[in-house]
Each structure stands twice: as C-alpha cells, then as structure tokens.
Amino acid sequence: MPDLTRRSFLATSAAAGAAVALGEYALRPARAAPSPGAPADSIPPAPSWVDRPMRWAQLTLAENDPGTFDPQFWFDYFRRVHADAVCLSAGGCVAYYPTAVPYHHRSAWLGNSDVFGDLVAGCRKLGMVVIARTDPHATYDDAQAAHPDWIAVTADGKPRRHWASPEMWVTCGLGPYNFEFMTAVHEEIMSRYRVDGIFINRWDGSGPCYCEHCRANFKAATGQELPLAGDPLGTAGPAYRQWREDRLFALWRRWDATVRAVNPDSCIIPNTGGGATSSLDMRRVGDLAPTLMADRQARRGLLPPWANGKSAKEYRAALGRKPVVGIFSVGFEEVYRWKDSVQNPAEFRLWVADGLANGMRPWFTKFAGSINDPRWLKPVEEIYAWCHGAERYLRNERPLARVGLVYSQQTAWYQPADHGARDSLEGAELGWYQALIEARVPFEMVHDRLLDAAHLAPFRTLILPNIVALSDAQCDQLRQFVARGGGLVATYETSLHDETGNPRSDFGLADLFGVSSQRRGEGPMRNAYLSVEHASCPGHPLLAGLEDAPRIIHGVWRTEVVPAVRFDPPPLTLVPSYPDLPMEKVYPRQPRTNVPQVFLRDLPAAGRVIYFPWDIDRTFWEVLSVDHGKLLRNAVAWATNEPPIVMVEGPGVLDVALWRQRSSLTVHLVNLTNPMMMKGPVREILPVGAQRVHVRLPDGLTARGVHLLVAATTPKFQQQGQWLDVTVPSVAMHEVVAIDL
Numbered sequence: 001m002p003d004l005t006r007r008s009f010l011a012t013s014a015a016a017g018a019a020v021a022l023g024e025y026a027l028r029p030a031r032a033a034p035s036p037g038a039p040a041d042s043i044p045p046a047p048s049w050v051d052r053p054m055r056w057a058q059l060t061l062a063e064n065d066p067g068t069f070d071p072q073f074w075f076d077y078f079r080r081v082h083a084d085a086v087c088l089s090a091g092g093c094v095a096y097y098p099t100a101v102p103y104h105h106r107s108a109w110l111g112n113s114d115v116f117g118d119l120v121a122g123c124r125k126l127g128m129v130v131i132a133r134t135d136p137h138a139t140y141d142d143a144q145a146a147h148p149d150w151i152a153v154t155a156d157g158k159p160r161r162h163w164a165s166p167e168m169w170v171t172c173g174l175g176p177y178n179f180e181f182m183t184a185v186h187e188e189i190m191s192r193y194r195v196d197g198i199f200i201n202r203w204d205g206s207g208p209c210y211c212e213h214c215r216a217n218f219k220a221a222t223g224q225e226l227p228l229a230g231d232p233l234g235t236a237g238p239a240y241r242q243w244r245e246d247r248l249f250a251l252w253r254r255w256d257a258t259v260r261a262v263n264p265d266s267c268i269i270p271n272t273g274g275g276a277t278s279s280l281d282m283r284r285v286g287d288l289a290p291t292l293m294a295d296r297q298a299r300r301g302l303l304p305p306w307a308n309g310k311s312a313k314e315y316r317a318a319l320g321r322k323p324v325v326g327i328f329s330v331g332f333e334e335v336y337r338w339k340d341s342v343q344n345p346a347e348f349r350l351w352v353a354d355g356l357a358n359g360m361r362p363w364f365t366k367f368a369g370s371i372n373d374p375r376w377l378k379p380v381e382e383i384y385a386w387c388h389g390a391e392r393y394l395r396n397e398r399p400l401a402r403v404g405l406v407y408s409q410q411t412a413w414y415q416p417a418d419h420g421a422r423d424s425l426e427g428a429e430l431g432w433y434q435a436l437i438e439a440r441v442p443f444e445m446v447h448d449r450l451l452d453a454a455h456l457a458p459f460r461t462l463i464l465p466n467i468v469a470l471s472d473a474q475c476d477q478l479r480q481f482v483a484r485g486g487g488l489v490a491t492y493e494t495s496l497h498d499e500t501g502n503p504r505s506d507f508g509l510a511d512l513f514g515v516s517s518q519r520r521g522e523g524p525m526r527n528a529y530l531s532v533e534h535a536s537c538p539g540h541p542l543l544a545g546l547e548d549a550p551r552i553i554h555g556v557w558r559t560e561v562v563p564a565v566r567f568d569p570p571p572l573t574l575v576p577s578y579p580d581l582p583m584e585k586v587y588p589r590q591p592r593t594n595v596p597q598v599f600l601r602d603l604p605a606a607g608r609v610i611y612f613p614w615d616i617d618r619t620f621w622e623v624l625s626v627d628h629g630k631l632l633r634n635a636v637a638w639a640t641n642e643p644p645i646v647m648v649e650g651p652g653v654l655d656v657a658l659w660r661q662r663s664s665l666t667v668h669l670v671n672l673t674n675p676m677m678m679k680g681p682v683r684e685i686l687p688v689g690a691q692r693v694h695v696r697l698p699d700g701l702t703a704r705g706v707h708l709l710v711a712a713t714t715p716k717f718q719q720q721g722q723w724l725d726v727t728v729p730s731v732a733m734h735e736v737v738a739i740d741l
C-alpha cells in the first residue's frame, strides 16, 4: 500500500523533491515498556498469539469472488505451504459477510452466503491464527447521500471521487466515517467471528482533507484555519502533521479498545510504519503496536533488493523484539499497479530472502480468490517449506550487529525549505546502506528518538547520515554514547538545526566534531576533488585501499567549518572546483589547499568521532564511486575500533546478518550479485563462489556443530579461541550458516 497519494502527501508536507522513498532496537520485550513520556498504563498488552506465526498468508477478495472462487483450493494451499496465520477480507469498502451495519456495502455477489465466515472456519480448522482485513478508504453514493460529511473534501471545497473507481467516493480518514462507522464495523466483525485481530488497510486518509470536521477539529486543536495560509495544495507544516498524527493515534486506540472489549486476546493492526519518510512517529507506533506488517510488497523503479531487509530493520528499530512481518507480493509493484500479475520468481525469492535474513517473517499476499496466473504457487510453496524446516533457526532472539545507522523522521518532516536540493529525503542514508552492504558489515537501523542508553547498548558505532534536525536532548544522548566509548560517524549538516528545523548558530554536536560551522557552503560543486594526503598521513587506516590514489573525486555539496581543537594532519584536503569546459580550460586553479575535508578524533577515555563536512554518503548513492565506498567502510572500521563480529571473504555482493537464537547463532548470506541488482526484476540467480566466514563467538561460547541450512550440508569448521572459521562452498541466493552452541 505505500501509495502515490501518501507519497505525494509526504512529499508536499516535507517540501521534498522526488526521492526514492523507501525504513534498536534493543531490548524491548514483546510487551514493551513505553517510551519516556507515554503513560505507562496506556499500552495494552500484546495478545498471546502475536509471537507464534512465522509464515503468513493473505487472501484479499475481489467483490465478485463470492460464489465463483474455490475456498477449498485455498485451504489446501495454506496447509501445503505450512502457513500458520492468515489475513482474510472482511469489510470496509466491501463486506464479505451479511453485515447489519447501515451503509456497510455487501458484496453484490454475496447473496445469502457468508464467505468470510466460511473462510474463518476453514482456517481455524487448520489451526491458523486468523485476522480480518478491512479497508475504509472508499464508499458509495448511498453513504455519500446520507452522510455527506463522511467524504473527503479537496482544498477548493469539492467532495472527492475515487481516482481509480470513479463510482466511489474517497472517505475522510480523520472524521466520523472512521471514528463512528468503521468502529461499528470492527465491533460487528469481532462480535460475530471473534477473530484474533483486525488488519486495517488504507486507514489514515488519502492525503489532506478539508471537510467540515477536519477544519473544525484542526481549528479547535491549533487555533488555525485549514488550509494553512500560503499552502493551498498540501497543508504542510508542523501543526498539521502533529494534529493529524494525534488524530490517527486516537483512532487507533478507539478501534483497539473496541475489539479488545469483545475479545481481550485480540488487537487491531493498522497498516502503517516505515523509515524516515513514513508519516507517523515510529516511536509512538512502536509503543502501541504489538506487531506490525511492513507493507513494501516488491521492488519498484530503482529500489535495490536490500530494501526489504532495510524495512525490517526500520520497523525493528521502533518495535524491538515484537514480530515484524513482511508483506510481499508475487506481482509487479510499479506505479501502473498490475495487481493481478506474477513476477519472475527469482525476483520475489530474492526479495523474501533478504527480508528473512534481516529478521522478517514472510506474508504472501494474493489479490482475488480466483487465479489468473498460477506460476507463483510453486515458488511460494518452496520458500515456505524451507522456512518451515528452518523455523528453529529463524526464531531470532536478537541481532548481534555492532553498527547502527540512524534514521530521522523529524529531519524529513522539518528539514529546511532548501534542503531538498541538497539531499533527497534519504539519499545520505541510502548511500550508507549500500556502502555497508558492500563492506559486508552487519548493522541495524536506529530511530533518532530512541537514543537512550538502553536502546544504544548493543552498538559500538552510530552513523549519522546528514541527520540535520536534532534536539539538544538528542545531542546530549549522542554525547553520552561517545562518553561511554561509542564511535560516531557524521556527515555534512548533521545537527545544524534543532528538532523542528530551526537553524542553530553552530552544530549541536560541534564539541564532538571539534569544528564550528561557518553557516555557509558550496554546491552543487562540479569538477571538485580531494587530495589524498599519503605524505603527511602514511598508512592511515582511513585511506586503506587508496594507497595508489593521489586524488579522488569530491562530493557535490560541502559546508564550511573551522577547527576548534587541534587535529593531526588531515588525510583528505580540498581541491576546489575548476572549469570543466572548454577542455583547454580543465586544469586545477589551486592544485593543493590545506582545507581539511575530514576530521578524526580519538577522544581520551571515550569513543572515536569522524566528521565529513560534505555529502560523501549522498554522493555515493548518486555516483557509486568505489573510492567513496572505501572511505565510508574505513570510517566505520576506524570509529568502531574493535575486531568485527563477522568477516566474510569471497567474491560478490552479499547482505550479511548475524543473529542469536536461544541455543544457536546464524550468519545469513544473501547473494545480491546480479546484473539486475540495481534495477529489477532479476532474471536468474547467479551463484557466487566460496565464501570464508569468520565469526567472533560472543561470551566464551563454543560451537557444537555447524549446518548450512540451504545447501543442507554439514561443513567442516574450526574454532580457535573465540574465532570460528567455516567455508561456504557457494551461495546461490541465500545461505544460512547455523552454529549450534
């Protein structure tokens, strides 16, 4: 579902340009303690079933399915794939049961049947967890005539017809349609079927709404009129963002309380969440949700296949150990929405494998009960059969990554107006992600509002990829992290603004960086370079792999700083931009400067800090220069200043993840080496050759045995001290080195 309307809402509200929109963890148990500030008694307990399912199925019915599709086919398939939980279409736009709620539209094909009830009963017989699906985002003429105030209204005061089904109306997500009508629907479904939960798709409105309720409620809450002055199209602004979020959390709590009043061992699961560009504060989402479904169903455009693992990490940052389920589609997920399609199976196999490797439980979704193209059935059955066999090694207790990559929703929400030109919402973050994948460094995502000591305890190093907006309190938490010995790598304008985007006179982290901002910069720079200072920094670890390089390309944007403390000679200095045409004029006007372009500090009795006053990470994402990739890799290694927890040597691009289970440890290797890595769909899986895996076993643990879970072999291994060595002869798409302890 992350969809165009939500994207455009976000893009407008964040005043962002086109971005590739993509998403501690720590030790929050399944029944999490709430974040600071939330009343402790306000978080309902997790239903008893949430941690049980490992393999989800979803059957999303089309209105004409009743009477024409074969439920027995699906029961047989669910059994064959060992699915242990299911999500079934119940109501909202279309009711698949004989509802009594006025204006709850029964499927025109329903007749006297109860398709939903029959499916619930059949799945219960299979022992599955059963949740119902509703979708409240659209309704019909009769509802509109009786309740015109249920319908979303445009900025110029017109009720909105549905963009894809023009006989329908778009509903307001923040008014009585959701708060009253859908509450009655959810109560009815729970009362009649006592399902384990209700999953609600497209529940949060379809972009800004200017109906009478939104205008009155917004004015009552903020004193301001909708649309906000100077914002005729988008309703941008912190006040609107916060009001909308509060309204949606109130809705969430109302629906949740309604279903729990009927069935205390149930909950609602709104379809929500994600990374820096998601609209609701993931810290609050993580407090309230007992589990969540990450709804990024497949790649689109230029999304790399690791984006599914990234999603898992983003959710985990806010949910801790609560289960993160990854919805995947067997079809294309491009803007043209071929919802009935089937992709090349290599593509969705790789997508699911990267989610599994990063701790996601799979959920396949199929639209319509009738099958137009059966080619997906066998590959999904094979994926699920493997997951079923490997379940013991997929029930992770915690990731062992020592590096955390911070993501910041508030930077996306409150970035300065001109920021979009200098960084797409996530360009810096994506550059780091790619660099860490190439460096084969296991890492987690970290939410910037969860930087307390408990959440950061697993990490040795934090990366701040141009995290522009940071509060004083967040800066203090980062200071404490470094004081405890943590390493920090930061880029460009990190901490140059406060948490609501107001500019600071200097970096909030100036004392850690050891430099002061001059509040001016340069960019977009063309034809600028970096001098690699081997003479003054012989053998410097930041320059590893660049020994033969006297000069490398610079980035695109830089900011001017002056040192506030004494630094050793800088490993990288500025070669200023010079003309790139006519070719006769292409010679450096200033071949050398003494302007440092990286600042490294090894703080006594504390951690190491590296600051790059330019957009190395964003430029890496745009240009993918191998030299920049080496600098990013070396910066993390230098700041981390301890032996890696795992080293994997061999050819190719692998996503490497390291997990602890109750009595085992797993190293996941996902082979991303493919000509279609940067633009799907993958045509075929191309195996890579031998990988030597060195694992640093924590806590004096001893390995009792090693298995390769995909190859289904038992390789020879050696343990010397804490280091375990094993060779994986080949990786086709995914291998799991399972170490029994």
Ligand SMILES: [Zn+2]
Pocket (backbone or CB within 6 Å): 151, 152, 153, 172, 173, 174, 175, 209, 210, 211, 212, 213, 214
């Ligand atoms: Zn409204």
